[in-house]
Amino acid sequence: MTEEARKKGIEIGAGVLLYIIAWSVTSYWTVPAAAETVLFFLAYAVLSATTYLEQAKKMLKRQFIDENLLMIIATLGAFFVERHKEAVAAMLFYQVGKFVEEISLGRTKKSIAKFIDIRPEYANLKVGNKEKIVPPQELELRQVIVLRPGEKIPVDCVVTQGTGTIDMKALTGESEPRAVRVGDHLYSGSINLNGVLEARVTRLYNDSTAAKIMRMVENANDNKADSVHFADKFTKYYTPIVILIALLTVILPPMMFIEAKSEWIYRGLIILVAACPCGLMVSIPMAFLGGIGAASRQGVLIKGASYLEELTEVDTYVFDKTGTLTEGVFHVRDIVPHKMQEEELLEIAALAESYSNHPIATSLGEAYGREPDRSRVTDIEEQPGYGVRAHVDGREVYVGNTRLMNREGIFYQQVEDAGTVVYIAVDGEYAGYILISDIIREDSFRLMRWMRRKSMGTVMFTGDNEQVAEEVASRLRIESVYYELMPEDKVSLLEEFRENQMEGEKMAFVGDGINDAPVLSLADIGIAMGGLGADAALEAADIILMEDEPSRIISAVRIAKATLRSVRQNMVFAIGMKVLLIIMAFFGFVTMQNAIIADMAVMLINILNSFWMLQYSGR
Ligand code: ADP
Ligand code: MG
Numbered sequence: 001m002t003e004e005a006r007k008k009g010i011e012i013g014a015g016v017l018l019y020i021i022a023w024s025v026t027s028y029w030t031v032p033a034a035a036e037t038v039l040f041f042l043a044y045a046v047l048s049a050t051t052y053l054e055q056a057k058k059m060l061k062r063q064f065i066d067e068n069l070l071m072i073i074a075t076l077g078a079f080f081v082e083r084h085k086e087a088v089a090a091m092l093f094y095q096v097g098k099f100v101e102e103i104s105l106g107r108t109k110k111s112i113a114k115f116i117d118i119r120p121e122y123a124n125l126k127v128g129n130k131e132k133i134v135p136p137q138e139l140e141l142r143q144v145i146v147l148r149p150g151e152k153i154p155v156d157c158v159v160t161q162g163t164g165t166i167d168m169k170a171l172t173g174e175s176e177p178r179a180v181r182v183g184d185h186l187y188s189g190s191i192n193l194n195g196v197l198e199a200r201v202t203r204l205y206n207d208s209t210a211a212k213i214m215r216m217v218e219n220a221n222d223n224k225a226d227s228v229h230f231a232d233k234f235t236k237y238y239t240p241i242v243i244l245i246a247l248l249t250v251i252l253p254p255m256m257f258i259e260a261k262s263e264w265i266y267r268g269l270i271i272l273v274a275a276c277p278c279g280l281m282v283s284i285p286m287a288f289l290g291g292i293g294a295a296s297r298q299g300v301l302i303k304g305a306s307y308l309e310e311l312t313e314v315d316t317y318v319f320d321k322t323g324t325l326t327e328g329v330f331h332v333r334d335i336v337p338h339k340m341q342e343e344e345l346l347e348i349a350a351l352a353e354s355y356s357n358h359p360i361a362t363s364l365g366e367a368y369g370r371e372p373d374r375s376r377v378t379d380i381e382e383q384p385g386y387g388v389r390a391h392v393d394g395r396e397v398y399v400g401n402t403r404l405m406n407r408e409g410i411f412y413q414q415v416e417d418a419g420t421v422v423y424i425a426v427d428g429e430y431a432g433y434i435l436i437s438d439i440i441r442e443d444s445f446r447l448m449r450w451m452r453r454k455s456m457g458t459v460m461f462t463g464d465n466e467q468v469a470e471e472v473a474s475r476l477r478i479e480s481v482y483y484e485l486m487p488e489d490k491v492s493l494l495e496e497f498r499e500n501q502m503e504g505e506k507m508a509f510v511g512d513g514i515n516d517a518p519v520l521s522l523a524d525i526g527i528a529m530g531g532l533g534a535d536a537a538l539e540a541a542d543i544i545l546m547e548d549e550p551s552r553i554i555s556a557v558r559i560a561k562a563t564l565r566s567v568r569q570n571m572v573f574a575i576g577m578k579v580l581l582i583i584m585a586f587f588g589f590v591t592m593q594n595a596i597i598a599d600m601a602v603m604l605i606n607i608l609n610s611f612w613m614l615q616y617s618g619r
Contacts (some may be wrong), residue, residue, distance in 0.1 A: 005102040011046065012095050015606065018043035019088050026375070033082075040084035047091045048075065067276045070239065075271035078592060081262045081269075086592040090273050092219055093596035099601055101282040106608050110189055110502050118170045118189030118210045123154035126198065136188070137207045142196075149199040154184045156208040157199035164195025172211065175301025189213065190360050212538065216301055235277065242275040242582075244352045249586060266592075274581035274595035280574040280605020283610045284567055289615025291563030296616065300556045301547040310525055311560040313506040316457035317553075318494065320519075321464060323359050324529055325444045328512065330363035330436035333419055337432035345432045349424050350388040352397045358514060360422060364399075381438070384408020384515050385463050385486035386438040398425040401465070403484070405430070408564070418467045440472060447551040448476045448478055459492050459497075463515070487515045494522050510550065527553065544589035553615075570606040578600045 022039035025031065031039075034088055048071075055068045071094050078087035089232035090162035123139055124146040125130045131146055136154035139145065144160065153166070163178040177193055180186065186199055189210030189545040205211055265580045288305035295588050319325050337345040345423060345443045350368035354377055356440035365372065379391040386407065387400015398408055404413045405423050410463055412430040415421045419437035423430070451458050460481045462469050497507060509516075509523035512530055520526030520540040528541035529586060536546060545552045584590050590598070 001553060002106045005099060007496055008050075008095060008099045008102055011050065011440050012092070012099060015047035015088075015092055015163060017096065018046055019092065022088070023085070031295050035090050035140075037082075037084060040078070040088050042211045044079070044088045044091055048072070048087065051091075051183040061590060064470045067235075067239075067278050068432050070242065070272045070276050073243075074269045075274075075594070077265065077269040080225065081265050083266060083592070088594050089560065089593040093593065093600060094276070094278065097278050097596075100600070100603065100607075101278075105282065117150070117300075118213060120152040120154040120188055120210060124148070124151075136208075139201050139205060140276075141201055141204065143201045145199055145201060147186075147192045149194045149196070151192050153190050153192060153199075153210075154187050154208075155188045155201050155205050157186050157188075157201050159186060159197055159199050161198035162195055163307075164197050165193045167191040167193050168339055171213070171299070173552070174547050175248070175298060176284060209480035213296075213301060216303055216538075217508055217545075235464050238387075239275060240276075242272065245275075245582065246271045247395050253466070255358050263588075264346050267588060270324060270590060270592050271582050272593050274585045274590065274598070275578050276596075277578070279599055280570060282428060282603065283574075286607060286610035287566045287570065287613050290566075290610055290616070291616050292560075292561050294616045295556055295559045298552060298555045298559070299549075300552050300559075301544040301546065302556070303542050303544075305465060307525055308560045308563055310506055311508075311557055313504070313544070314394035314456075314509045314525060314557075315505055316459065316497075316509045317451060317529055317548075318459040318461060318497070318507060318509045318523065319478070320490075320509070320520075321462035321469065322438065323512035323514060324510055325460065325472060326438040326440050327548075328359035328438060330420065330438050332367040332434055332436050335432070335436040336415075336435070338430055342433060345424060346434065348392050348397055348426060348431070348450070349399050349422065349434060350376050351392045352380070352388055352399045352424075355387055355390075356382050358382075358438065359438070360420065361476050364422070364617060387486075395427050399423070401463075408427070418465065418471045420464055420468055421561075440475060441548070441550065443549045444476055445554060449553070450476065451552050452477065461485055461493065461516075461519075463490075487518070490516060490519045491522060494519050496521075498524075510553070511537070513540065559616060563613055566609055570609055574602050574606060575607075 022043055024475040045200055049069050051071060055072060071091065075087040078084070078090065100554070120136045123136045124135050125139065126144040127135045139155050147156060147164075149164075156291050159180055161181050161182065163179070163181045165179050166186060167177045168187065169175055170191070171187055171189050185202070187210070187375070188205070188208040201615045242326060246268040249271055250265050253259070254264050285305070288308055291301050291308050292305065322328050332346075335342045335346055342558050346364070346368055351372050352365045352405065353364050354372040354374055376393050378391045380388065382388050383400070383404070385400065386404040387397070389398050391397065398404055398410070399422060401423065402414060402419070405425060408425065408428070410425045410428065410430050410602035412423055412425070415435065417435060420434045422434045422436060424432055424434070448458065453579050454509035460469065460473050460478045462481070462483050463485050464483060468603055469481050485493065492617050494507075494509065496608055501507065507523040508527055509519050510527040510529065511520055513520065517537065517540040520528055520537065525543060526541040527543045527545065529545045529550060530537070543556060577598065581595055583588060
């Protein structure tokens with residue numbers, strides 16, 4: 001139970017005690033009216049103190065109208081018309097409702113935490129020839145840890161000994177285990193299935209994947225203001241209308257009928273209580289929490305409830321090409337040197353690229369096949385959208401696209417091919433080119449089919465050349481394609497798109513965080529792929545696909561839609577019940593307690609409905 005819930009529990013207990021005392025005293029003895037008021041007021045004061053405090057705080061922030069205010073007016077009013085018992089009872093049930101709220105919210109959070117059960121508890125630190133069990137927080141960089149079968153990886157690390165298979169389901173939603181060997185990176189929160197591994201710590205606990213993911217999910221949970229923004233729009237109109245109806249009930253009928261004025265005041269107050277949207281207000285954040293939890297089990301991290309809401313409104317998806325729609329793993333198809341040997345050209349290119357983490361660089365490194373001797377490389381400068389410049393063995397080397405060659409005034413021969421061409425120049429002279437090509441992810445086809453079926457707009461951005469861009473776009477049947485873009489062109493293009501956006505249209509950008517982090521943050525929704533490892537993407541994006549599978553977007557959208565559906569169901573049901581209760585209250589069929597009890601029933605049903613969101617898989 002949370003601290004908050006415990007406090008509520010004590011308040012309720014004390015209030016109930018005072019209420020019983022007041023009841024007993026006034027039923028067994030005849031006490032003066034003033035004494036009776038005081039006795040019940042004591043119970044009322046204990047039960048309502050926090051509500052008054054909260055309301056006062058809200059008033060300071062100039063947000064007055066909400067369910068607290070309804071309750072305050074109603075119960076205070078009941079005191080004035082000498083309905084002491086009802087006033088206390090209404091406040092009592094209201095508090096019980098809040099208590100249930102607190103508990104069920106806490107439960108939802110707990111179940112999310114359990115669903116994404118990635119918190120490592122301990123680590124086996126290797127000290128000399130012995131092992132010591134330590135909390136993961138105490139591990140330091142470069143220390144060596146031992147990973148046994150069945151254990152959770154405590155921090156991000158790299159395998160230094162042994163082979164094994166790793167279950168990353170909790171992190172990425174991927175059920176297929178992954179084989180690892182020396183040199184492979186392991187992410188905290190995944191599980192070592194078999195094999196004893198030794199690994200070197202590459203990140204402190206707090207910077208490791210598990211801690212980052214948990215922080216993100218927790219923050220998304222605490223972003224309560226965010227998720228309620230949906231409900232805010234509703235309360236803004238609902239509450240004043242209710243107050244107006246109650247006022248009319250108090251004023252109009254006594255002017256026309258004969259019944260006593262105090263009876264109509266009481267009915268007006270009951271209307272206020274009956275209209276209280278308390279249950280609804282909990283069920284909304286709960287449904288959003290459930291949606292976020294359900295998504296995280298599918299390997300989709302959603303950083304806040306509002307993104308879940310916005311995701312349902314997206315009608316255009318803009319994709320980055322390299323590493324997003326394509327695998328970003330290039331294969332060298334051809335090496336065409338100019339006045340040197342093939343091996344030499346590849347070596348120069350691989351060395352110059354040895355510090356870059358661009359997919360092109362990685363593939364050149366792979367084709368080179370050896371550990372690059374980094375001492376031969378100096379003065380490295382990566383130029384996004386162009387390529388790299390570096391000194392290799394003291395010679396000035398440029399590796400990149402035509403734009404780079406043109407800028408450096410290098411005389412070269414342009415190659416027309418549906419592959420990415422990497423040009424190389426050494427000491428101002430053209431040295432040849434390497435033709436590499438990337439493959440489109442199988443999964444991208446699936447996503448595009450779904451997008452076409454849903455009539456979503458699709459756009460592709462790429463820094464690559466026209467031939468490659470057109471080929472990829474036509475195979476995936478993407479509607480519009482923009483190529484040879486510098487990272488800043490992507491930003492200005494998206495800005496332009498956004499300016500031309502019509503009211504209510506939303507645009508998502510899907511990228512891998514390499515050279516496109518600014519675009520990720522600029523879009524209405526930034527979706528980053530391959531959350532593991534890419535820090536820039538983790539920071540800039542609103543939604544993160546933990547696995548390199550663009551089609552996870554489909555699950556995310558389905559979950560988002562289901563969440564909003566659940567919220568709408570709750571609203572319709574709750575408001576329907578409220579209207580019914582208000583009408584019954586007007587004709588004098590409900591007492592204040594009954595109105596509150598009915599609200600609790602509505603709340604329970606709403607909460608159950610939201611709980612189901614957690615089970616939703618979006619498959
Ligand atoms: P994309 O938009 O396809 O993801 P980038 O914006 O990352 O591509 O890069 C655009 C272009 O810039 C690449 O197609 C390539 O020609 C060139 N480039 C960028 N970085 C490098 C690099 N490290 N080595 C060689 N070429 C590069
Ligand atoms: Mg890219």
